Amino acid sequence: MENTRSAFRARAVQALGDATLRQALDQAREGFVAKRAARFAELPELEGLRDAAAALKDRVLDRLDEHLERYEAAVVAAGGQVHRARDAAEARAIVLAICKAAGARRITKGKSMVSEEIGLNDALVAAGLDLVETDLGEYIIQLAGETPSHIIAPAVHKTREQVADLFARSHGGPRKSTIAELVGEARHVLRERYFQADVGITGANILIAETGSSLIVTNEGNGDLTQTLAPVHIVTAGIERVVPTLEDATLVLRLLARSATGQETTAYTTFSTGPRRPEDLDGPTAYHVVLLDNGRSRMRDGPYRAMLRCIRCGACLNHCPVYGAIGGHAYGWVYPGPMGSVLTPLIKGLDTAYDLPNACTLNGRCAAVCPVKIPLPELLRHLRHQQHLAAISPPRQRAALVLWRAAATRPWLYHALERLGARLLAWLGGRAGRIRHLPGARGWTAERDLPAPTGHTFLELARRQGLTHGHDRRAVSDEHATMPAVDRAVCADAGCSNAPHPRLWFDEDPSVRFIAHFKGHAGTLERLSSRAEIPAAVERLRVAWGLPARAAVGADLGALSWPAGWDIHHGPAGISETLAVTPAFAGIAETGTLMLIAAPGSPTTHNFVPDNQILVLEMDRILRHPEDAWAMLRRREGGMPRAVNLVSGPSRTADIEQTIQLGAHGPGRLHLLLIDRSMADGDRSG
Ligand code: SF4
Numbered sequence: 001m002e003n004t005r006s007a008f009r010a011r012a013v014q015a016l017g018d019a020t021l022r023q024a025l026d027q028a029r030e031g032f033v034a035k036r037a038a039r040f041a042e043l044p045e046l047e048g049l050r051d052a053a054a055a056l057k058d059r060v061l062d063r064l065d066e067h068l069e070r071y072e073a074a075v076v077a078a079g080g081q082v083h084r085a086r087d088a089a090e091a092r093a094i095v096l097a098i099c100k101a102a103g104a105r106r107i108t109k110g111k112s113m114v115s116e117e118i119g120l121n122d123a124l125v126a127a128g129l130d131l132v133e134t135d136l137g138e139y140i141i142q143l144a145g146e147t148p149s150h151i152i153a154p155a156v157h158k159t160r161e162q163v164a165d166l167f168a169r170s171h172g173g174p175r176k177s178t179i180a181e182l183v184g185e186a187r188h189v190l191r192e193r194y195f196q197a198d199v200g201i202t203g204a205n206i207l208i209a210e211t212g213s214s215l216i217v218t219n220e221g222n223g224d225l226t227q228t229l230a231p232v233h234i235v236t237a238g239i240e241r242v243v244p245t246l247e248d249a250t251l252v253l254r255l256l257a258r259s260a261t262g263q264e265t266t267a268y269t270t271f272s273t274g275p276r277r278p279e280d281l282d283g284p285t286a287y288h289v290v291l292l293d294n295g296r297s298r299m300r301d302g303p304y305r306a307m308l309r310c311i312r313c314g315a316c317l318n319h320c321p322v323y324g325a326i327g328g329h330a331y332g333w334v335y336p337g338p339m340g341s342v343l344t345p346l347i348k349g350l351d352t353a354y355d356l357p358n359a360c361t362l363n364g365r366c367a368a369v370c371p372v373k374i375p376l377p378e379l380l381r382h383l384r385h386q387q388h389l390a391a392i393s394p395p396r397q398r399a400a401l402v403l404w405r406a407a408a409t410r411p412w413l414y415h416a417l418e419r420l421g422a423r424l425l426a427w428l429g430g431r432a433g434r435i436r437h438l439p440g441a442r443g444w445t446a447e448r449d450l451p452a453p454t455g456h457t458f459l460e461l462a463r464r465q466g467l468t469h470g471h472d473r474r475a476v477s478d479e480h481a482t483m484p485a486v487d488r489a490v491c492a493d494a495g496c497s498n499a500p501h502p503r504l505w506f507d508e509d510p511s512v513r514f515i516a517h518f519k520g521h522a523g524t525l526e527r528l529s530s531r532a533e534i535p536a537a538v539e540r541l542r543v544a545w546g547l548p549a550r551a552a553v554g555a556d557l558g559a560l561s562w563p564a565g566w567d568i569h570h571g572p573a574g575i576s577e578t579l580a581v582t583p584a585f586a587g588i589a590e591t592g593t594l595m596l597i598a599a600p601g602s603p604t605t606h607n608f609v610p611d612n613q614i615l616v617l618e619m620d621r622i623l624r625h626p627e628d629a630w631a632m633l634r635r636r637e638g639g640m641p642r643a644v645n646l647v648s649g650p651s652r653t654a655d656i657e658q659t660i661q662l663g664a665h666g667p668g669r670l671h672l673l674l675i676d677r678s679m680a681d682g683d684r685s686g
Contacts, residue, residue: 008355011330021157024657025327028156031658032318035262036369045504046258052501053255054373056248057309060240061300067209067242068291074212078274078640080287088118091292095120095201095234096127098288102232104129104198110216110223111135112203113151113312114236114292116334117347120201132193134222136186136664137655143170149328149336152260152314153655157327160657183653183661190222190665195575200230200284204237205311206252207289210245211640213271214289217256221268221651221666224608228643233272233284239291240300240308246630251501252311253626255371260313261654264517265591268666269646277642281603282572295347304379307342309372316366316376322359331356338366338376345383351392357383418457426455503590503625510589514622517592518672521649522662525672529679531616535562537673538581538614545612545669551579555601557616570601573609580606580667581614586629587622591648594672595629598643607645613667615647619676 015021040046060067072082083098085091091114099107107129109115121142124131133142137154141147143166148154155163163182168175171189176182202223204214214235216223227233243249257263276283299308317323317337328336333353335343341356357380366376387393388401407414428435429452438445456464506513518525528537534557542549550567562568573580582602586595594615598604607613623629626646633640651666662668 008330008332008359011332012326012359015326015330020159020162021327022325024157024159025324028150028153028658029318029324032260032262032314036259036315036318037262039258039262039264043258043504045502046255048502049251049255049504050371050373053251053311053371054309056243056251056501057240057372058306060243060248061305061308064239064242064300067244068239070244071207071209071212071242072291074209075274075287075289076212078212078287078642079277080212080274080289082289082291085118085290085292085294087294088292091118091236091290091294092120092123094290095236096123098232098234099124099127099129099199102199102286104232106193106197106199107131108134108193108197108200108226108230109138110200110202110218110226111138111154112201112236113148113334114203114238115201116148117294118236118292120236132190134190134194134220134226134665135218135655136183136220136222136653139186139190140166140655143167147329147334150314150317151312151335151339153658155655156658157329158656163656179656179659179661182656183664187663187665191575194225194229197226197230199232199234200226200228201234201236202227204235204241204289205256206249207237207242208244208246208249208271209242211271211273213273213640213644215249215269215271217253217266217269219261219263219267219652219654220664221608222664224268224270224604224645225665227270227272228283228604228608231284232286233275233288235272235287235289237289237291239293239296240310246633247501247627250626250630254504256311256313259315259369259371264520265593265646265648267521267647267649267652269593269648271640271644273640273642273644275642279600280598280642281570281600282605283598283642299346303382304342304346306374307339307346307379309374310339310343311372312339313371315369315371316374319365319369321361321363321365338380339374342376342379342383350383350387350390354387354392357387415457415459419460422453422457423455425453428452503627506590506624508589510624511619511622514587514589514592515674517589518587518594518649519592521592522652523592523649523670523672525674527674527676527679529675529677531557531560531675534581534616534673535560535566539563539566541612541614541671542579545579547578547612551581552577552603552606552610553581554583554606554616556583557581572603573605575609577605577610579612579614580610581616582606584615584617584672585621586632587617588624588626588629588646589622590625593626593646593648596645596647597633597641599641604643604645607647608651608666610667611663612669612671613650614671614673616673616675619674619678 075082083094085094107124109131121131133139140155140158140163150156160179164175164177167182167185176185202216205217206215257266275287276285316339320337323337331340333344341360344356345353360380362377364377388398407417433452434449435452436449438450444450549565552573553568553570555570558568558570584594585597596607650662650668650670651664652660652662653664654660
């Protein structure tokens with residue numbers, strides 16, 4: 001990492017002069033900020049969830065070792081292996097050793113900030129392995145030879161034209177110009193790589209101690225193809241990612257997508273628990289988790305402990321005016337923006353990353369939107385203080401701070417200087433009220449005039465207008481009193497010591513809400529009165545979509561009478577599969593999400609490989625909340641399945657100019673056949 005003072009400033013200046021970068025950043029920031037604001041405005045309960053999530057993360061940190069031990073035991077019980085890495089070098093060595101033992105040559109990789117943190121790609125490529133990133137944004141920057149500039153939108157700085165040039169150079173063939181064509185080209189190129197991979201590497205948004213599961217959220221489905229198709233699955237995750245139970249994971253999930261992209265939920269949320277089981281038709285035969293410390297234990301025991309609450313949503317980046325002006329590369333390492341300005345000095349050293357805590361206006365927007373209420377400005381101020389105490393900051397700055405402290409701790413002196421300064425600046429501003437040249441602020445006045453103060457301090461003006469100190473606290477309490485009530489879920493797990501978490505409340509009938517939200521995720525739906533109608537409905541769709549009469553079909557649907565000439569098989573979906581017809585385990589009304597589980601009759605590849613997927617759900621399997629589904633899974637024989645896929649609409653990406661394109665890697669069409677046995681004849685619409 002080159003992050004000396006001159007290097008950071010040079011990168012920032014270069015970024016400020018890059019008009020294309022500014023345009024891309026403006027577009028991305030506006031999209032993320034507006035969508036998040038809309039989600040939080042429609043659900044005031046989310047503020048309560050932020051408190052609950054912060055408290056949960058703090059409780060986990062209090063007993064982190066215990067939770068990690070419990071997690072490790074559950075992974076082993078599910079047939080997987082856990083490897084502990086103290087630092088980046090150890091983590092790289094562990095991953096390389098697993099790849100070597102597997103005789104691996106080709107690696108696919110889903111998006112993982114931990115793998116960026118440990119410099120995994122360079123190590124694997126240096127060892128002669130053929131590695132490809134499968135997230136579209138990561139794939140773009142891999143081709144460009146760059147690092148991510150945003151933790152959830154790695155190629156946010158690239159325009160469509162730049163991506164078109166890059167693909168034409170890298171893939172050969174005619175240059176594509178539309179976003180749909182570019183996404184289609186990446187899908188085509190990456191498809192074979194999934195099937196050829198010897199090892200698939202992913203990150204983990206959450207680790208669940210109760211079940212030993214790793215959880216990833218994606219919109220594209222690339223992470224699922226990566227971890228399902230390669231014979232060996234390696235998960236890389238920081239130790240702070242563990243939570244005790246499925247209910248705890250649900251609390252974090254309710255905030256993650258809403259804070260990150262403003263989505264109600266991502267298209268795919270997948271829980272992976274160990275390797276393929278004897279009854280499974282697909283999935284990896286080996287499952288490894290590499291747990292990375294890399295300074296996290298030290299952080300947990302010190303003043304920066306709150307930083308370990310971070311769920312890597314990127315909201316602080318999206319709301320940061322400094323990030324919005326210079327983008328991610330200027331920060332010099334993998335974690336940019338406010339969260340990076342705290343994490344990078346803590347991992348890389350106060351001196352190495354000197355400028356980052358100082359490249360902040362302390363406006364507080366990051367803390368105001370952080371879903372786990374990390375006091376980022378406070379942590380940044382603390383880092384500055386440490387730099388001051390360690391005499392890392394420049395001598396002039398330290399001298400200025402000593403003088404400032406002398407004034408700020410003597411109110412009579414402070415107010416006298418304040419009055420003097422205000423009068424002086426007003427005089428410098430003259431009649432125009434603008435200062436054109438100000439010694440000591442040339443960086444500002446070289447580009448623009450500085451508005452001059454009126455000559456009075458804020459306190460003088462406030463006194464003149466009869467304002468008093470304090471604010472109306474009652475108004476704040478009243479606002480809270482009008483919040484909708486929240487349903488309280490009981491944490492079913494005995495060993496977690498969790499308080500119940502709030503759920504999102506809704507009054508509608510669960511099936512009505514499920515249908516509305518499912519359609520809102522771009523899924524299509526029709527109701528059938530019995531399972532016997534399934535083959536005819538599938539045939540209608542096949543003709544409408546122009547597909548051959550061949551499908552991968554869940555085993556328990558195979559006994560239906562399919563039209564003559566249909567080629568039905570129940571095995572895993574192959575590379576040329578165009579259609580799968582699969583049973584859903586449950587529907588979740590809260591978000592209009594389908595729950596699919598790996599079972600002998602429903603291979604996981606059916607959910608991600610074909611271009612089109614038709615799902616079958618019995619109306620009486622629509623549940624209100626994810627917590628109801630967890631209770632069902634706990635009662636199920638065999639417990640937690642190897643894979644649980646929560647699917648909310650077709651595969652999609654917005655990695656090129658924030659434009660949504662369906663069918664990024666998984667199915668571009670998702671159609672639901674809802675079996676409603678109470679349905680009157682003729683009432684088939686969704
Ligand atoms: S610090 Fe907060 S807002 Fe920033 S990425 Fe982490 S969780 Fe999200």
